[in-house]
Amino acid sequence: MSSRDYYVLHRDAVIARAKRYQQSHREAGMCIFCSNPAIKRSYCESCERKLNERARSKRAYNIKLQRQYKQFRLAHNQCYNCGAPLMDDETKYCITCKVGWSHNAVVKGVLKYETAD
Ligand SMILES: [Zn+2]
Numbered sequence: 001m002s003s004r005d006y007y008v009l010h011r012d013a014v015i016a017r018a019k020r021y022q023q024s025h026r027e028a029g030m031c032i033f034c035s036n037p038a039i040k041r042s043y044c045e046s047c048e049r050k051l052n053e054r055a056r057s058k059r060a061y062n063i064k065l066q067r068q069y070k071q072f073r074l075a076h077n078q079c080y081n082c083g084a085p086l087m088d089d090e091t092k093y094c095i096t097c098k099v100g101w102s103h104n105a106v107v108k109g110v111l112k113y114e115t116a117d
């Protein structure tokens with residue numbers, strides 16, 4: 001059995017064991033990844049740095065991807081927000097997005113619909 005199969009079959013047990021392991025390390029003031037003394041939170045300095053770097057590069061990658069998507073949408077007459085094809089009377093954003101936003105605004109109490117009664 002591969003470790004992948006084992007993980008699928010015993011997922012809860014694997015996660016529970018990992019949590020117990022992390023918990024015991026946390027209580028002992030050790031890094032949950034490498035057992036070095038933890039500096040802040042549950043990580044040692046080098047693991048903390050690695051995590052931060054990974055988060056930063058992931059974020060940068062997502063931002064880059066989003067930007068490319070949006071450029072593509074602008075160039076292809078698609079909604080800037082969701083990528084739906086724009087109708088003739090729609091500019092930049094599709095009606096679905098606009099209605100959704102104003103609906104959210106109403107829910108939050110920012111904007112109020114005019115009631116014609
Ligand atoms: Zn560490």
Ligand SMILES: [Zn+2]
Nearest residue numbers: 079082094097
């Ligand atoms: Zn849209």
